[in-house]
Amino acid sequence: MTPRQNRNRDRADRGIPEATVARLPVYLRALHGLQDRGVATVSSEELATAAGVNSAKLRKDLSHLGSYGTRGVGYEVEYLVYQISRELGLTQDWVVAIIGVGNLGRALAGYGGFASRGFRVAGLLDADDAIVGEEISGMAVEHIDRLEEVIAERSVSIAVIATPAGAAQGVCDRVVAAGVTSVLNFAPVVLSVPDGVDVRKVDLSIELQILAFHEQRKAGGPDGYGDGPPGPAHYVEAVDA
Amino acid sequence: MTPRQNRNRDRADRGIPEATVARLPVYLRALHGLQDRGVATVSSEELATAAGVNSAKLRKDLSHLGSYGTRGVGYEVEYLVYQISRELGLTQDWVVAIIGVGNLGRALAGYGGFASRGFRVAGLLDADDAIVGEEISGMAVEHIDRLEEVIAERSVSIAVIATPAGAAQGVCDRVVAAGVTSVLNFAPVVLSVPDGVDVRKVDLSIELQILAFHEQRKAGGPDGYGDGPPGPAHYVEAVDA
DNA sequence: GTGACTTTGTGCGCGTATTCACAAGGGTTA
DNA sequence: TAACCCTTGTGAATACGCGCACAAAGTCAC
Structure with a gap:
C-alpha cells in the first residue's frame, strides 16, 4: 500500500497559486484535444507546447495538485484530465x-x-x-x-x-x-x-486597447513624432473658459 | 520655460510595465465617466476608487507616463484622458x-x-x-x-x-x-x-472555470468529501497486468 | 509673505511568479 | 540484477508586481 492518498492531500490542500489556477483550464483543453486524438500518455514538454507555456512552469503547476506524473514516462492523459477537472470543480454541475x-x-x-x-x-x-x-x-x-x-x-x-x-x-x-x-x-x-x-x-474593448498599445510600439513610439498638441497649455489658458 | 517636454520623454520612453498597460484602459474608462459628469479635476484617491484599484498603484502607473498631476490638487481629467489615449495609441484610428x-x-x-x-x-x-x-x-x-x-x-x-x-x-x-x-x-x-x-x-469558458474553482473552495474543498473515484488505482494495480 | 494643509511621486521591503538546472525516481534493456 | 536513459518534481536565483509610508511640491487662507 503506497501512501499515495496522503501525498495527494498534502499538496492539493489549500493554496494553489492564482496564476496556476488560471492556467489549469488551458491545460485541460489541451488534454481534451489529446484525448480526442487517442493519445494515452504525454510528457510535460509536449503538453506545454500544446498549451503554449514553458514546460517547467507546467510541471510546477501540476505539482501543486499532487504527484501525478511518472518519471521517465510522462502523464497519463485520462488521469490528468480527471484530476484537473476535480480540482477546478468541474466534476460537479x-x-x-x-x-x-x-x-x-x-x-x-x-x-x-x-x-x-x-x-x-x-x-x-x-x-x-x-x-x-x-x-x-x-x-x-x-x-x-x-x-x-x-x-x-x-x-x-x-x-x-x-x-x-x-x-x-x-x-x-x-x-x-x-x-x-x-x-x-x-x-x-x-x-x-x-x-x-x-x-x-x-x-x-480593453483587450483591443492593449493590442493597439503594442501595435503602436512596433510602429515606433507613442504618436510617432513630437509630443503633443493639446499639451499642458490649457492648464494656463483654457482654464478660464 | 519649464523643461516639461524633456521630463515627459524621460519617463514615457520605452518600458511601461505590462501590468500597467493592462490597467490604463480601465483608468481611461473611469475618466470618461468623470468627463461625462462634468468633473474637471480628480485626485488619485477618487480615480482609484472609480477604477477599483489602490491609489498608490494608480499613481505609480500614471508616473510611468510622466508627471501629469499637480500636488495638492490632483489630475486634470481632460488632460489625463488625452495623455492616456495617446500612450495607448487611441489618438489614431x-x-x-x-x-x-x-x-x-x-x-x-x-x-x-x-x-x-x-x-x-x-x-x-x-x-x-x-x-x-x-x-x-x-x-x-x-x-x-x-x-x-x-x-x-x-x-x-x-x-x-x-x-x-x-x-x-x-x-x-x-x-x-x-x-x-x-x-x-x-x-x-x-x-x-x-x-x-x-x-x-x-x-x-476559462473565466467560468476559474470562478467554479473559487466557488468550490468556498463550499469546502475539492469534491467536498473523499478523494476520488477513478483514482490512481490503475497505477498501482493495473501495472502488473 | 508665511504657515498650514493637501496630494503627488517614489524609495523600499515583501510576497508572488517565472525560469533554470539538476538530483531523484521510475522504466527498459541486456 | 545492473547499467542506462528519460522525464518528473523541486531548490535556488531572478524578475516582477504591489502597497506602505513619507518627503517633495504645490495650493490656499489670512
Whole structure:
C-alpha cells in the first residue's frame, strides 16, 4: 500500500497559486484535444507546447495538485484530465443564469463550451419586453422581474452579466442579494461587491486597447513624432473658459 | 520655460510595465465617466476608487507616463484622458476586421465600445455562404476568400478571430501572412504565430472555470468529501497486468 | 509673505511568479 | 540484477508586481 492518498492531500490542500489556477483550464483543453486524438500518455514538454507555456512552469503547476506524473514516462492523459477537472470543480454541475440577452447574451447562450465543461445555463433574463418570451438555444427568455425566483428555484450559483453598462451594477446587487457569490461580468463597468463575492471581468474593448498599445510600439513610439498638441497649455489658458 | 517636454520623454520612453498597460484602459474608462459628469479635476484617491484599484498603484502607473498631476490638487481629467489615449495609441484610428460572423461575431460587430475608442470595423468575413451578403450593423458580410484583399485594400491592422475552434489557426496563418501583426482571438485554441505578432485571447469558458474553482473552495474543498473515484488505482494495480 | 494643509511621486521591503538546472525516481534493456 | 536513459518534481536565483509610508511640491487662507 503506497501512501499515495496522503501525498495527494498534502499538496492539493489549500493554496494553489492564482496564476496556476488560471492556467489549469488551458491545460485541460489541451488534454481534451489529446484525448480526442487517442493519445494515452504525454510528457510535460509536449503538453506545454500544446498549451503554449514553458514546460517547467507546467510541471510546477501540476505539482501543486499532487504527484501525478511518472518519471521517465510522462502523464497519463485520462488521469490528468480527471484530476484537473476535480480540482477546478468541474466534476460537479454548475448552474448558470445569463442576464441580458442582447447580441452578446445570445452568443453566450449558444456557446457550446459551457455545457461540455459542466456548466448548465438554467436561465436567460432580460428587461426588454420585446425579447422576453423569445426562444434562444431551446430556452425561453424570462423577465428580469423574476430574477430572484429563478436564482432560488433553480439553485443558480453563477451569474453572467451581459447587460448594458448602466444596468450592470443594479443587476449585480440583486443577484448578490439573492445569494449568488460568483459573477462573470461582460459589462464595461467596475462592479462593486461585498467581500466573499468573486467577480471576473471580460472586456472586449480593453483587450483591443492593449493590442493597439503594442501595435503602436512596433510602429515606433507613442504618436510617432513630437509630443503633443493639446499639451499642458490649457492648464494656463483654457482654464478660464 | 519649464523643461516639461524633456521630463515627459524621460519617463514615457520605452518600458511601461505590462501590468500597467493592462490597467490604463480601465483608468481611461473611469475618466470618461468623470468627463461625462462634468468633473474637471480628480485626485488619485477618487480615480482609484472609480477604477477599483489602490491609489498608490494608480499613481505609480500614471508616473510611468510622466508627471501629469499637480500636488495638492490632483489630475486634470481632460488632460489625463488625452495623455492616456495617446500612450495607448487611441489618438489614431485602428482598422479592424472581424472573421467569423456567428453569434459572437455579430455581438462584436455591434459593440459600441469599439467605435468610440478609435477602432473602426472595416470588414466582416465568414465562410458560410448562407451568411455572406447579410447586412449586420450596416455592413455586408463578405466571403472569407476575399480575406487577403480586404486586409490589403483597407489597411486592416487588427484581426479579430471569432470562428469555430477548428478554423482559427488557418485563419490566423492567413491574416499573419497578409501582414497583420495584432490578433484578438475568441476561439478556444492556442494560436501559434511567428515572433513579432501579438495575440491576445479572450476565453469565456476559462473565466467560468476559474470562478467554479473559487466557488468550490468556498463550499469546502475539492469534491467536498473523499478523494476520488477513478483514482490512481490503475497505477498501482493495473501495472502488473 | 508665511504657515498650514493637501496630494503627488517614489524609495523600499515583501510576497508572488517565472525560469533554470539538476538530483531523484521510475522504466527498459541486456 | 545492473547499467542506462528519460522525464518528473523541486531548490535556488531572478524578475516582477504591489502597497506602505513619507518627503517633495504645490495650493490656499489670512
